Amino acid sequence: MKEKLKIIPLGGLNEIGKNMTVVEYGQDIFVIDCGMAFPDNDLLGVDLVIPDVTYLRRHKNKVRGIVITHGHEDHIGALPYVLKELNVPVYCTRLVAGILSSKFEEHRMTKQVKINCVKAGDHIKLGCFDIELIHTNHSIADAVALAIRTPLGTIIHTGDFKIDPTPVSGEMIDLTRFGELGKKGVLALMSDSTNVERPGYTPSEMEVGKTFEAQFKGCDQRIVVATFASNIYRVQQVVDAAHHNGRKVAICGRSMENISNVAMELGYLNVPKNVLIDISEVNRYPKSKVVVVCTGSQGEAMSALYRMAFSSHKQVDIGSGDKVIISASAIPGNEKSVTKMINELSKKGAEVIYDRSAIIHVSGHACQEELKLMLSLIKPKYFIPVHGEYRMLRRHGELAVQTGVHPRRVIITDIGRPVEITAKSARLANPVPSGKVLVDGLGIGDVGTAVLRDRKHLSEDGLLVVVVTLDSESGIVIAGPDIVSRGFIYVKEAEDLMEELRRISQRALDRCLDDHVRDWTTIKANVKNDLSEFLYRKTKRSPMILPVIMEI
Secondary structure: OOOOEEEEEEEOEOOOOOOEEEEEEOOEEEEEOOOOEOOOOOOOOOOEEEEOOHHHHHOOOOEEEEEOOOOOHHHHOOHHHHOOOOOOOEEEOHHHHHHHHHHHHHOOOOOOOOEEEOOOOOEEEEOOEEEEEEEOEOOOOOOEEEEEEEOOEEEEEOOOOEOOOOOOOOOOOOHHHHHHHHHHOEEEEEEEOOOOOOOOOOOOOHHHHHHHHHHHOOOOOEEEEEOOOOOHHHHHHHHHHHHHOOOEEEEEOHHHHHHHHHHHHHOOOOOOOOOEEOHHHHHHOOHHHEEEEEOOOOOOOOOHHHHHHOOOOOOOOOOOOEEEEEOOOOOOOOHHHHHHHHHHHHHOOOEEEOOHHHOOOOOOOOOHHHHHHHHHHHOEEEEEEEOEOHHHHHHHHHHHHHOOOOHHHEOOOOOOOOEEEOOOOEEEOOOOOOOEEEEEOOEEOOOOHHHHHHHHHHHHHOEEEEEEEEOOOOOOEEEEEEEEEEOOOOHHHOHHHHHHHHHHHHHHHHHHHHOOOOOHHHHHHHHHHHHHHHHHHHHOOOOEEEEEEEEO
């Protein structure tokens, strides 16, 4: 029986983020990207979400390495967690390696992780796979696509990309190489679907630079620019506009400082001499001579701009002499927190610029015409849209059909559902283990459905604790029952209700004593059931009830 080529998405389909794809043939596996996602509102208390790598753990002897397309968190954020289970080499470009080095230092795992630095044009040999890196444009430097030569043919994974004819630094995406591969014949194409619903072309990053120049010129306010920490091109354009207009630049926010330092060390961010100042020095200069570049474009509660808006930042307090430019669009789900922050900044008298009409942000992802151009250049036999929610994947499939891909050769899959390709066909195979692993503090995967259900219950209805002390021999109540309320009612304003709850608890305990019930589980169940029934009748609410029994 001939081997099949398997493409197994473990993240990044029917969702935004958590990108991870497994490519398998025979005894060899390699992984494309290893990203995280931020939790939805219903994942209470969870810090981040990473892919389930059960399939890779089961086949760890086959895994030859992980190849990273670029340095965004939705492509590298899960690496510190996954590499603790799969100690395999990582291949990435220079900027990604710099970002990962500081990330691994935080996790105290620099000694056990092997990072191999590669560049566009290089080939990586992993088992039976030959992987060529192709230069692309994105909203972070050093992004690459992958051309993977397999025993059945070449497959291409675009990574996140756009076609930018005037990039801030480096060269335009290597369309020539994609065209050459297309002429030779491409078995399958996996392409970024993030912006597939937007017609036309994505504007060049240079357009944002022109807007910055116009906003800075003749402005006598202090300027605060919030953007994504990883968007080095955007930071570079802020620095350039500040330098042209005689301003000093202060970088603020932990992630912004870390990535900017790495980018400066590696030469991706060029800051003229004496332009950069420490955030602690901003108040020494006139407002018209300072620009602050910071995190917080998504309204994150602990970010620099958010703390400035709510007057909890130690060095910068926003006021009427400030212009705030939010150079990013709100990620779906973050709109409320961004709006709340903008309102607060406006209340403090700041001029806030966030309107899309003022081209202060452009996407790093290809729009419809660019996606069609990529499909037309590569002319794949099979097309597998990736990186997007279902409606995006489906729309991308429709674009592929418009460019000449046969409808039956457009394969829309899901997380954990392998695409199996043979010399003659491609089909969806039986699912493999996949899904979300929740990271909460230092715990990885220990927060499951039951824990989340309890957290949701607590967040909606609160908690009642019933504390009672029993005599260990007779079972008679020695102390209590005492009722403690958290998030249910304010005790001092509901003393009558609390007294009624004590009486109901006492009656339940007396009933157990009369029936000679000494089993703690049964006693707790009786107290809990009686209180639940009463409270629902009385308040139409169902708090979590936690009886605590002590014996003396």
